[in-house]
Amino acid sequence: MKYKLLGNTGVKVSQLCFGTMSFGDSADVATSTAMFNRCREVGINFFDCANVYAGGRSEEILGDLIADCRDEVVITSKVFFRTGDDINAGGGSRRHIQRAVEDSLRRLKTDYIDIYFLHSFDVNTPIIETLRVLDDLVKAGKILYPAASNYAAWQVAKALGISAKEGLARFACIQPMYNLAKRQAEVEILPMAQSENIGVIPYSPLGGGLLTGKYGTQRRPDAGRLMENSMYQTRYGPAIYYEVAERFTNFARERDLNPVSLAVAWAGTHPAVTAPIIGARNLDQLAGSLQAIDIDMTPELRAEISALSPEPPPATDRLEEK
Numbered sequence: 001m002k003y004k005l006l007g008n009t010g011v012k013v014s015q016l017c018f019g020t021m022s023f024g025d026s027a028d029v030a031t032s033t034a035m036f037n038r039c040r041e042v043g044i045n046f047f048d049c050a051n052v053y054a055g056g057r058s059e060e061i062l063g064d065l066i067a068d069c070r071d072e073v074v075i076t077s078k079v080f081f082r083t084g085d086d087i088n089a090g091g092g093s094r095r096h097i098q099r100a101v102e103d104s105l106r107r108l109k110t111d112y113i114d115i116y117f118l119h120s121f122d123v124n125t126p127i128i129e130t131l132r133v134l135d136d137l138v139k140a141g142k143i144l145y146p147a148a149s150n151y152a153a154w155q156v157a158k159a160l161g162i163s164a165k166e167g168l169a170r171f172a173c174i175q176p177m178y179n180l181a182k183r184q185a186e187v188e189i190l191p192m193a194q195s196e197n198i199g200v201i202p203y204s205p206l207g208g209g210l211l212t213g214k215y216g217t218q219r220r221p222d223a224g225r226l227m228e229n230s231m232y233q234t235r236y237g238p239a240i241y242y243e244v245a246e247r248f249t250n251f252a253r254e255r256d257l258n259p260v261s262l263a264v265a266w267a268g269t270h271p272a273v274t275a276p277i278i279g280a281r282n283l284d285q286l287a288g289s290l291q292a293i294d295i296d297m298t299p300e301l302r303a304e305i306s307a308l309s310p311e312p313p314p315a316t317d318r319l320e321e322k
């Protein structure tokens with residue numbers, strides 16, 4: 001396992017981050033524990049979580065697992081999505097974040113969260129309010145670094161400008177969606193992160209299962225997230241994604257490579273990326289993603305794989321100047 005500096009912080013994180021969205025959901029406590037231990041064995045020190053995963057259960061399970069190694073792991077959590085029926089139980093307000101961070105700390109059984117993500121941009125809360133409460137939480141030692149997930153590049157850039165002007169803790173990391181089927185981040189988000197030296201931990205390197213080899217233009221598994229979860233069915237609805245999956249799976253098989261490992265390695269080797277967040281529901285699934293670190297992803301191999309999916313048009317629309 002290699003370790004990298006997270007953006008312009010002095011924190012070293014493993015080249016793979018393990019996502020705990022399955023904890024308490026598709027993975028019970030025993031399976032979650034086995035996956036966590038396997039990640040630790042291979043040297044992963046970086047674990048992604050969120051307050052809404054399994055209704056808070058994921059944080060509780062992760063909290064139990066880190067109890068005897070808290071100082072050796074870098075953990076994240078997130079705030080924004082609704083945690084209850086109350087009208088204010090969500091968003092980026094001081095009122096909600098202050099409540100939510102205390103709830104997360106209690107479930108995680110820790111007194112600090114290393115990286116605290118805004119899970120989505122809040123159009124209703126002035127960004128200065130959100131940045132101020134995050135800065136206060138940094139000063140109080142409850143979070144170490146503020147971060148943003150699912151933000152457009154301009155939203156991050158706007159926040160960075162305000163943080164600099166007001167002397168507030170800046171976003172240290174972003175968490176965009178990024179995989180061979182979903183490459184929008186290449187247009188503005190990843191170049192922005194490189195320019196600003198922000199850590200990047202992209203999620204869904206397998207497209208939620210799309211790129212694992214079990215999906216194709218005519219092929220579907222009996223069960224799986226894209227078969228069962230309507231949010232993911234919408235996200236990966238267009239036929240083009242299944243065409244990419246088909247081409248990619250064939251490409252991997254022709255070279256005797258596991259598509260799971262290859263897809264994670266592809267996402268992890270964009271020059272802006274610090275560590276892709278891998279996801280699994282059991283140890284068997286996890287094995288393929290862990291083997292990504294053994295793939296020799298040369299620039300030529302990466303370019304060949306990239307050519308299997310449509311490249312998103314440039315932000316300026318001046319195709320002739322590419």
Ligand SMILES: NC(=O)c1ccc[n+]([C@@H]2O[C@H](COP(=O)([O-])OP(=O)(O)OC[C@H]3O[C@@H](n4cnc5c(N)ncnc54)[C@H](OP(=O)(O)O)[C@@H]3O)[C@@H](O)[C@H]2O)c1
Pocket residue numbers: 018019020021022048049119149150175202203204205206207208209210212214223224225226260277278279280281284285286288289
């Ligand atoms: N910030 C955000 O908004 C956001 C959103 C999503 C995820 N995340 C984070 O990123 C992490 C990873 O995201 P993700 O779960 O979407 O990642 P992913 O790697 O794209 O998808 C993981 C899923 O693919 C399938 N899979 C994995 N390995 C497999 C294998 N060897 N063979 C067959 N199927 C396999 C499993 O789903 P099935 O068995 O159901 O097919 C598994 O749950 C999450 O845990 C979470 O921490 C963040």
